[in-house]
Amino acid sequence: EDKVVQSPLSLVVHEGDTVTLNCSYEVTNFRSLLWYKQEKKAPTFLFMLTSSGIEKKSGRLSSILDKKELFSILNITATQTGDSAVYLCAVGDNYGQNFVFGPGTRLSVLP
Amino acid sequence: EAGVAQSPRYKIIEKRQSVAFWCNPISGHATLYWYQQILGQGPKLLIQFQNNGVVDDSQLPKDRFSAERLKGVDSTLKIQPAKLEDSAVYLCASSLLAVGTGELFFGEGSRLTVL
Numbered sequence: 001e002d003k004v005v006q007s008p009l010s011l012v013v014h015e016g017d018t019v020t021l022n023c024s025y026e027v028t029n030f031r032s033l034l035w036y037k038q039e040k041k042a043p044t045f046l047f048m049l050t051s052s053g054i055e056k057k058s059g060r061l062s063s064i065l066d067k068k069e070l071f072s073i074l075n076i077t078a079t080q081t082g083d084s085a086v087y088l089c090a091v092g093d094n095y096g097q098n099f100v101f102g103p104g105t106r107l108s109v110l111p
Numbered sequence: 112e113a114g115v116a117q118s119p120r121y122k123i124i125e126k127r128q129s130v131a132f133w134c135n136p137i138s139g140h141a142t143l144y145w146y147q148q149i150l151g152q153g154p155k156l157l158i159q160f161q162n163n164g165v166v167d168d169s170q171l172p173k174d175r176f177s178a179e180r181l182k183g184v185d186s187t188l189k190i191q192p193a194k195l196e197d198s199a200v201y202l203c204a205s206s207l208l209a210v211g212t213g214e215l216f217f218g219e220g221s222r223l224t225v226l
Contacts, residue, residue: 004153034214042115042202042217043154088153090215098144098167099215101153 002027004091004102012108017079021105023089024071033072034099035063036088043088046074079109113137115218117203123224129191132221136184136205142166144215145178145188146202154202160186193225 003026013019025033032050036043047056049065049072056063060079065072076083086106090099116135124130136143141162146154157176158168162183171178175194180186190197200222204215 006153036217042219043215045214045216048214090153098156098159101146101155103151103153 002091002093002100004089004100006087006089006102006105008105009103010106010108012110013079014110015080017109018075018077019079019107021074021076021087021089021107022071023074023102025089025091025100025102026070027091027093027100029094030067030091031094032092033065034090034092035072035074036090038086038088038104039084046087076107079107081109081111083107084109115203115205115216117201117218117221119221120219121222121224123226124193125226126195127192129189130193130223131190132188132201132203132223134186134188134203134218136186136203137207137216140205140207140216141183142206143180143186144204144206145186146204147199148202148220149199157188157201190223193223195225198223198225 005024007022034048035046047063052067060077063074086104088104089102092099118133122130143160145157147157148154157171158178159166160180163180178188200220202220203218206215
């Protein structure tokens with residue numbers, strides 16, 4: 001059975017700090033890994049990763065995938081209170097053809 | 112571009128009652144997903160459609176949950192009879208590309224409370 005684990009489950013930082021969120025997975029026939037940000041509503045898309053070692057970057061957020069060690073990290077630099085949210089990692093495979101989500105990391109950024 | 116539309120946004124029912132949720136995906140998106148998200152957990156797939164055919168419903172509790180996607184566009188998810196443990200947010204998502212490859216676009220969700 002496909003499995004996605006995220007750590008930490010909860011994190012509290014102050015504005016300006018840098019955070020690293022982790023996502024590890026066990027998936028048969030991996031296809032892609034997605035990161036989403038979820039505030040008090042629908043998850044919004046951040047990144048899709050399919051290849052190892054290629055960093056995706058968007059402003060203060062960046063992410064990279066390691067297909068050999070089966071994990072991805074999401075980095076947020078110079079955090080702001082608006083970054084407070086649950087960050088979800090999801091993995092897609094070719095067999096089940098759906099995305100399996102991890103439990104999420106709840107990030108709280110204090111002013 | 113209009114996003115994924117869901118209704119109702121909130122629903123409170125008593126156990127053993129029935130409820131239905133509606134989803135209209137982004138125009139042209141062939142793949143539609145229903146996810147159940149219990150408080151504090153990640154979304155769990157209930158059912159996945161490709162056009163109007165079911166791709167995966169292995170985690171759908173078929174004794175009480177049903178879903179359909181007539182004409183390959185709108186979809187409804189029904190729960191009958193509801194149990195306390197069905198309290199959750201029901202998220203609908205759609206995807207443009209072939210199953211499993213594309214970004215998922217989520218609706219705002221339908222929050223169900225079963226008393």
